[in-house]
Amino acid sequence: MKAVYILWLRQIKRYLRSRSRIIGSLGQPILFLLALGFGFGPVFQRAGQGNYLEFLTPGIIAMSVLFTSVFAGIEIIWDRQFGFLKETLVAPVSRLEIMIGRTLGGATVATLQGIIVFLISLLAGFRPQTWLHLVPALAFVVLTAVLFTALGTAIASVLDDMQGFQLIMNFLIMPLFFLSGALFPLNGLPKFLEIITAIDPLSYGVDGLRGTLVGAAHFGLSLDLAVLSVMTALLLAVGSYLFSKIQI
Amino acid sequence: MAGESLDEAKIIQVENLVKTFGGFAAVNDVSFSVNRGEIFAFLGPNGAGKSTTIKMLTTLLKPTSGRILIDGHDPVLHEDAVRGSFGIVFQDPSLDDELTAGENLEFHGVLYRVPADVRRKRIQELLEFVELWERRDDLVKTFSGGMKRRLEIARGLLHHPKIFFLDEPTQGLDPQTRNHLWQYIKNLNQTEKITIFFTTHYIEEAEKAAGKVAVIDEGKIVGQGSPEELKVKTGSQTLEESFLSLTGHKIRDDEAGAVDQMRMRRRLWHR
Ligand SMILES: Nc1ncnc2c1ncn2[C@@H]1O[C@H](COP(=O)(O)OP(=O)(O)O)[C@@H](O)[C@H]1O
Ligand SMILES: [Mg+2]
Numbered sequence: 001m002k003a004v005y006i007l008w009l010r011q012i013k014r015y016l017r018s019r020s021r022i023i024g025s026l027g028q029p030i031l032f033l034l035a036l037g038f039g040f041g042p043v044f045q046r047a048g049q050g051n052y053l054e055f056l057t058p059g060i061i062a063m064s065v066l067f068t069s070v071f072a073g074i075e076i077i078w079d080r081q082f083g084f085l086k087e088t089l090v091a092p093v094s095r096l097e098i099m100i101g102r103t104l105g106g107a108t109v110a111t112l113q114g115i116i117v118f119l120i121s122l123l124a125g126f127r128p129q130t131w132l133h134l135v136p137a138l139a140f141v142v143l144t145a146v147l148f149t150a151l152g153t154a155i156a157s158v159l160d161d162m163q164g165f166q167l168i169m170n171f172l173i174m175p176l177f178f179l180s181g182a183l184f185p186l187n188g189l190p191k192f193l194e195i196i197t198a199i200d201p202l203s204y205g206v207d208g209l210r211g212t213l214v215g216a217a218h219f220g221l222s223l224d225l226a227v228l229s230v231m232t233a234l235l236l237a238v239g240s241y242l243f244s245k246i247q248i
Numbered sequence: 249m250a251g252e253s254l255d256e257a258k259i260i261q262v263e264n265l266v267k268t269f270g271g272f273a274a275v276n277d278v279s280f281s282v283n284r285g286e287i288f289a290f291l292g293p294n295g296a297g298k299s300t301t302i303k304m305l306t307t308l309l310k311p312t313s314g315r316i317l318i319d320g321h322d323p324v325l326h327e328d329a330v331r332g333s334f335g336i337v338f339q340d341p342s343l344d345d346e347l348t349a350g351e352n353l354e355f356h357g358v359l360y361r362v363p364a365d366v367r368r369k370r371i372q373e374l375l376e377f378v379e380l381w382e383r384r385d386d387l388v389k390t391f392s393g394g395m396k397r398r399l400e401i402a403r404g405l406l407h408h409p410k411i412f413f414l415d416e417p418t419q420g421l422d423p424q425t426r427n428h429l430w431q432y433i434k435n436l437n438q439t440e441k442i443t444i445f446f447t448t449h450y451i452e453e454a455e456k457a458a459g460k461v462a463v464i465d466e467g468k469i470v471g472q473g474s475p476e477e478l479k480v481k482t483g484s485q486t487l488e489e490s491f492l493s494l495t496g497h498k499i500r501d502d503e504a505g506a507v508d509q510m511r512m513r514r515r516l517w518h519r
Contacts, residue, residue, distance in 0.1 A: 006358040014346045083342035087403075090306050091359040092331040248308045 003093045004101040011072065011105025015112070022113075029064045029117045033057070033124050036183065049185060055216075057121040058209035059182030061114050062144060066202055068113040069145045070173055072106025073152015073239075077159055086248055095244040099153060103236070106149035107142065114141045129215045136221075137212040143228045144205035150235035157242035175200075182206045186218040201231045258317075259284045259411060259443050260305065265314035267300050274300045276467035278314070282445060282460070287437055289458035290447040291491070293499045297467040298447035299339050302415050305445075306336055319410055332360065335404030339415040339447075341396055345389035349380055349399050352388060353406055360407035367406075374402035378432065394425040401432065405440070412436070414446040418453065430457055449499055455487045465495040 015022070037053040044052035079085040088098055115138075128134060155168055179193070180202035189197065197203050208224035211217025217224065255261065260282035267275040275297040282288040290298050303309040305316060307323045307330055316322060321329040343352050350371065357367040375381040378398035388396065397417065404412060414433070418426040434457060437444050448454055454461045455475045462472040471478055471494040475487050482490040491499055 002358050002361070006355055010344065010347065010355060013351070014344075017346055082345065083338060083340045084344050086308065086338055087342045087344075087356070088359065090308060090331055090336060091356075092328040092361075093359050094328075247310070248303060 003091075003097045004104065007088070007098060007101025008105040008108065011102065011109055015109040022116075025064065025068060025113065026116060026120070028067075029060045030120060032060050032063070033121060037124065053121075053124060053126055054214050055185070055210070056183065057118075057124075057126045058213050059180070059206050060121070061117050061141065062180065062202060062206040062209055063177050063182055064117045065110045065114040065141055065144050065205070066148050066173065066177055069106055069110035069148035070152040070155075072109050073103070073149045073154070074156045074159075074165070074168075075106070076102070076153060076156035076243075077162055077165070080156075080246075080248070081161065085246075089246070089248065095246075096240055099236075099240045099243045103146060103149045103153060103239070106152065107145035110145035110149065111138075111141050114145070128213045133212040133215075137209055140205060140208035140212060140224070140228070143208075143225075143232055144202070147201060147205070147228060147232040147235055150232065150239040154235060154239040154242050157239070157246055176202050179203075180206050181218065201227065204228050204231075255281070257283055259319050260288075260445065261315075261317040262301075262305070263315045265301065265304065265316065266312045267297075267304060267309065268312045273467050275304070275311075278464070278467070278469050280462050280469060280472060282443060285437070285441055285443055286460055287434070287444040287458050288446070289454040289461045290445070290464055291449070291451065291454040291461050291499075292447070292464035293449055293495075293497075296449075296464045298464060299415055301464075302336075302413055302445075302447065306334060306413060307331055332407070333409060334411040334413055335407065335409035336413040337397070337400045337404050337415065337417050339419065341400075343388045343396055343399060343403075346387065348385050348387055349375065349391070350384040352399065353403055356403045356406050362407050370406055370408075374405055378402045394421050397421060397425075397429065398432075401429075405436070405442075408440075409442065411443045411445060414444065416447055416449070418448070418450070426453075433457065451488050451491055451499060461487075463491060463494050470494045 033053070033056065037056050041052040044050070044055070049055065076085065128137070159165070159168075179196050180200045181197050182202070186194070186197055186203070204219060204224040204227040207217050207219050208221060208228065211221045211224065219227075258281045262281065263279050265275055265278045266273060278297070278301060290301065292298055300309065304311045305318060305323065307327045310324060316324075318330045319333045321333070323330045344355070347355065353371045353375070354367070357371065362370065372381065375384055378401060380395060380399055380402065383391070383395070388399065391399065401417070417433070418429055421429065430453070433444060433446075436442055446457070458475070460472065460474055461478060462469050463478070464470070471481065471490070473481065478487060478490045479485070482493040484490040484493055
């Protein structure tokens with residue numbers, strides 16, 4: 001347990017120390033909120049879909065949670081390259097504990113990032129439906145964060161270096177984001193897109209946030225919760241397995 | 249070697265160890281043993297298979313075949329028992345640059361379950377020993393190569409290991425720091441009664457520091473014994489001559505002759 005704690009603490013310390021990384025990673029969500037939120041606002045309104053900023057905010061929170069957590073998981077590649085991974089792998093600690101500590105650390109960082117984006121959206125004019133719903137919304141953020149940190153860990157366990165990173169970014173992470181309903185409503189989509197969005201696990205994270213924050217869930221909160229939980233358990237299992245197979 | 253032939257005086261026992269990477273044998277049927285409290289050197293040129301051997305001894309790599317016992321435990325079967333019994337300084341840096349010197353040690357101490365009060369005392373003791381106590385709150389990324397090496401040595405000793413593995417500990421250090429480091433290590437061997445296993449491609453280091461030397465070349469051990477024994481066996485005046493007579497070539501890349509370069513090409517070709 002102590003091992004899990006110290007691994008978690010390391011991630012938090014590294015995050016809090018990298019001010020430039022925190023600020024840098026906020027640029028994208030802010031840009032999306034302002035450019036898309038206000039840019040598409042009028043069209044969205046005319047189409048009878050209501051306030052776009054309100055619709056978009058849960059999607060942008062989910063986006064920054066996605067990026068931060070996948071990135072935190074993928075950090076294992078850096079640890080491998082800079083040698084620190086060896087130090088943890090020769091310690092008398094099970095791989096499972098290492099994986100859990102890292103995943104919780106990464107998920108905490110991603111959750112913090114999500115909270116910061118939420119605070120920024122307040123400045124942009126976003127208001128949650130009821131403040132009480134922030135509690136279940138936080139639960140969705142945490143679940144999404146754990147899910148995608150585990151995904152990052154799984155990916156990093158099979159990549160030897162950063163060469164494949166661009167590939168992962170363009171063919172996995174970006175599609176996960178753009179096809180999740182973060183930016184557009186899921187009703188009335190062409191059939192193929194409807195199927196793809198329903199397969200994308202991030203869709204359920206976005207939907208859970210949208211359901212709790214603005215009261216407009218597409219799949220329904222219980223389905224969101226169920227899918228996210230099952231996917232998280234699955235990816236934790238896959239991630240742990242692949243991580244346990246790493247040889248230096 | 250299992251059970252009945254377990255020799256208490258021998259803290260490391262290796263028999264017929266092999267590691268292949270896709271058909272290429274990086275470690276090719278290696279056998280040796282290290283006595284408790286001994287300073288043992290693995291001497292060989294770059295690419296000889298030194299690091300690969302250390303990785304198998306320390307649970308980082310699974311052997312293709314052969315047997316290893318570390319303080320009576322098999323690294324393949326009893327990972328954690330083996331992991332608790334040694335400290336290691338890797339060939340390449342392995343510190344977290346974004347943490348302070350103190351935090352790196354604290355992290356290590358917690359992972360190795362060193363109780364908090366012992367940990368605190370031991371961290372101070374070791375940081376003073378490697379002359380980094382004043383720098384304990386500085387981020388490691390501000391440290392020089394020599395300071396990082398010293399910190400890694402302190403870290404490797406934190407949990408009172410029985411065996412200390414050092415993979416080319418002086419590589420990339422200036423001669424002065426190098427001398428200093430060997431003083432630490434010898435001192436350590438004496439005061440803490442730790443068994444030292446180190447690798448090097450500096451013949452003079454093996455000669456000066458080690459009680460026993462195994463010469464490894466192209467994955468095979470071509471000779472072992474004390475530096476004196478090696479000289480007598482090969483009828484040489486210096487260990488350098490012994491090395492030449494055992495391997496048929498000099499040890500360093502910059503001294504590599506045509507034969508070596510041919511061998512290198514052949515190796516690349518077969519990979
Ligand atoms: N993971 C690996 N995959 C393929 N070849 C490897 C791997 N690790 C080491 N080798 C090869 O095995 C040989 C021995 O390497 P190593 O043990 O690092 O040598 P040394 O530490 O003595 O310099 C080298 O030819 C090296 O290229
Ligand atoms: Mg090496």
